[in-house]
Amino acid sequence: MEWIHKRRNRFLSILSLLVVFFFSLFALFPLFALLLASLKPSSELMRFGLNLKLQPELLSLKNYFYLFSEQARLYFEWYKNSLIVTLLYTAISLFLSSMVGYALAIYDFKGKNLILTLVLFVMMIPLEIMMLPLFEEMILFRLIDTYWGVVLPFAVAPFAVFFFRQYAIGLPRELLDAARIDGCSEFGIYLRIMSPLMVPAYGAMAILQAMNSWNNFLWPLVVLRSNEMFTLPIGLAGLLTPYGNNYDILISGSVLAILPIIILFIFFQRYFISGLTLGGVKE
Template sequence: MNPRLAKAIINGLLIGLAALSLAPLLWMLAVSFMQPGEASHFPPPLWPDAPTLHNYRELFAKAGMGRYLLNSALIAGLTTLIALLLNTMAGYAFAKLRFAGRERVFRLLLAALVIPAQVTMMPLFLMLKQMGLINTYGGAIVPGMAGVFGIFLVRQYARSIPDELLEAARIDGAGEGHIFFQIVLPLLKPILVTLAIFVFLASWNDFMWPLIVLSDNSMYTLPVALASLSREHVQDIEMMMAGSVVTVLPVLLLFLVLQRYYLQGLLVGSVKG
């Protein structure tokens, strides 16, 4: 086959797959600007006849979406900051610090990856209940504070840091805290951005745990609030699509802004790990 023809076919297939992937998101965006009831017509329109911001105004003025947006931002932001600190410290310790049982403990942590998160929800809920963290932001943050995958990710990347660099700092009299914050953290920047994106997306999009641990409507995150609104406004397709846009848009923009660092962290980590 002609190489140019083969290239054109492959590019055409890739463009077609991209269009299929983007079509639901584009239609969701279009419906969010439609007049109330317009999306219920048959066949469904692909573009609003008279674009309007009515659905977004209703969403924030009457449905309280602004509060839910702040809740999601608070929980996802704090979860990401805490997870970065704990996962980075643990990953560095497993990579560069020598202590008894290091490899055994790490293998035990890796074995925990095969346990579904749903299995641990009930014991975790009971533990948080004893601690008085049910229906609190702290209770929603706890499960994402540290994760085996994050520790593994940081460990694999931290192993590429030369031991000679750390030993030289110790000989010069630097303490472990100084070495970690002044030397190690700057070297881990690519993988930290990658980990931050992973944690933030997981926390922002999480539906099941906030639904379980938060009972006060004013503390709902966006996914939980959107599900609750869909039961109350089952016929308001346009408003629900506006809510979906508000839920998806922040994380989509975050990923687009940081994708260069995200890919860099993955690629460099795969080469050095």
């Protein structure tokens, strides 16, 4: 009976690996098709669309060289803008959202439940409903066509606040009492003692917040005005017009646009799963 049990476990393991492998190929298909299309002339894409047909005689790096030409000079301006906006948004959002979530988890004060309810309520409001008042607010503060106009309205993300709050619930309270006895301030306790314990949560949220900012299209489209200030999603979308489509930049530029998120995930992947798992601790 024991060998039957072992064979069944081995069979289930192999079956699980095959299923994961199949779904991995299914998920990677668009990326591979995009990479292959970036190595082909744009005329091939217009004739046959995205496909996995290998034609070695057509493959070249011509589209990538074109990105560095004078005709495509705005591409790297868009790339720079996206990097700046993503770095600003991710850093500010992690810092402010973690402080709010930490306070809602650790401290007891009047109105705490009301604030938490409002945070959950804001999570359910679509961006389209808040867009007009936020746009008028940006006009009032003269932040139209600036990086801060894109970053500040969503600097404190409701989902990030709730996530950090759930994570901070599981932090050991004994460290708080010991630090207070030693004369450490409340901000010092958060910054020096609790923040290092929340590194997995920071890692998980860094990936999610950076990815949201990097792919954000609608709000930057509303706030930004000049071509030089556009982010990558807006700039690449602008290459598709009724008067012509510049697939040379669009496809190769889209491939390069994926690189920052991949690099970010490689650096923070060890925190991602643990952060999401431990963040599910409930009261």
